[in-house]
Amino acid sequence: MHKRELVAPILVGAATAGAVAYRVIRSLRGPRGKLVLMGDSYAQGIAASVNLPPALPAGPDLDFRGGGVPGAGIEAVDAIVTTWPRVRWVVLSCGTNDARADWPKTAERMESFVTRLRGCGPGFAWLEPPPSVIASHDGLRRIARLYRALAGEGRCFRASDATIGPLLPDNLHPRDFRRWAEACWRWLALLTA
Numbered sequence: 449m450h451k452r453e454l455v456a457p458i459l460v461g462a463a464t465a466g467a468v469a470y471r472v473i474r475s476l477r478g479p480r481g482k483l484v485l486m487g488d489s490y491a492q493g494i495a496a497s498v499n500l501p502p503a504l505p506a507g508p509d510l511d512f513r514g515g516g517v518p519g520a521g522i523e524a525v526d527a528i529v530t531t532w533p534r535v536r537w538v539v540l541s542c543g544t545n546d547a548r549a550d551w552p553k554t555a556e557r558m559e560s561f562v563t564r565l566r567g568c569g570p571g572f573a574w575l576e577p578p579p580s581v582i583a584s585h586d587g588l589r590r591i592a593r594l595y596r597a598l599a600g601e602g603r604c605f606r607a608s609d610a611t612i613g614p615l616l617p618d619n620l621h622p623r624d625f626r627r628w629a630e631a632c633w634r635w636l637a638l639l640t641a
Contacts, residue, residue: 480507487541491516
């Protein structure tokens with residue numbers, strides 16, 4: 449290769465590295481903007497853990513609202529999307545309770561939810577259930593594939609079972625949501641940087 453042929457790739461690489469470094473540095477202060485975490489009992493547990501002391505870092509203009517309803521599925525969250533004030537990101541924790549529902553209707557409702565949400569303006573991200581929970585339910589594996597496709601891989605938060613920690617005897621819920629909340633918070637900081 450001639451020296452001139454190397455200039456463009458070097459400049460592109462440097463610009464990419466600079467953009468990534470900028471986002472990482474911005475993310476160190478925590479998530480920013482208006483965020484909503486909603487959905488099922490996972491959303492409920494994580495949102496409650498985010499609000500426990502010690503406080504997790506908050507970026508500029510952070511307006512975080514979080515909560516969930518145990519047993520909620522896509523049907524429950526789909527009904528409230530258009531009632532929200534304008535937010536920057538909606539992070540949905542949903543799917544586990546839909547795993548045994550009628551698949552074609554559930555898939556159609558999920559696609560409709562994401563389409564309606566995008567029409568309202570915010571970005572959409574998905575908080576995946578623990579990997580061991582996904583692995584133990586055939587229907588949930590199918591739902592996980594659909595949400596990954598709808599959100600996009602970079603907008604799906606996957607925590608390892610080790611990060612989430614031990615599960616309760618129900619094999620669904622962590623004994624303590626704080627570690628999962630901290631990992632999710634770091635991901636949200638990068639997502640919103």
